Amino acid sequence: MSDALPEIFHCKKCGDCCRGYGGTFLSQKDIKAIAKYIRTDVKTFLANYCKFSGTKPILSQDKNGYCIFWDELCTIHPVKPYMCKAWPFIKSVLVDAGNWRIMSSMCPGINADVPDSVVSKCVAEKLI
Numbered sequence: 001m002s003d004a005l006p007e008i009f010h011c012k013k014c015g016d017c018c019r020g021y022g023g024t025f026l027s028q029k030d031i032k033a034i035a036k037y038i039r040t041d042v043k044t045f046l047a048n049y050c051k052f053s054g055t056k057p058i059l060s061q062d063k064n065g066y067c068i069f070w071d072e073l074c075t076i077h078p079v080k081p082y083m084c085k086a087w088p089f090i091k092s093v094l095v096d097a098g099n100w101r102i103m104s105s106m107c108p109g110i111n112a113d114v115p116d117s118v119v120s121k122c123v124a125e126k127l128i
């Protein structure tokens, strides 16, 4: 979660994006990196830290509703999944800048009070 471009986004570190069943999808690259970081193997990682949405692995939630790796901050920050690294500079905002305002209702770090053209330009620059 980048805190660059503070005029349109500045992470408040509230953890709201780490809570709720939204489905933090994992790529094969994410899976390997996280398993290595927590010093386990891929099979054990998938069995103990993931659920499946259809055939796609997603991070499990703890009983408190937060991501299994949330503990007042992201405990796997250096290897957090692409989805977490990219937020909120994501492709769907380039498709429709209106998504930026929708996302702002879920993320207090997003400044929704900026013109669509500025949002599109910033997101295009920050897309990873």
Ligand code: SF4
Binding pocket: 001, 010, 011, 012, 013, 014, 015, 016, 017, 018, 087, 106, 107, 108, 109, 110
């Ligand atoms: S919801 Fe937004 S402001 Fe809160 S931690 Fe996530 S990215 Fe940061």
Ligand code: SF4
Binding pocket: 017, 018, 019, 024, 059, 067, 068, 069, 070, 071, 073, 074, 075, 076, 077, 080, 081, 084
């Ligand atoms: S991996 Fe880290 S940033 Fe991503 S949802 Fe879990 S705690 Fe949040």
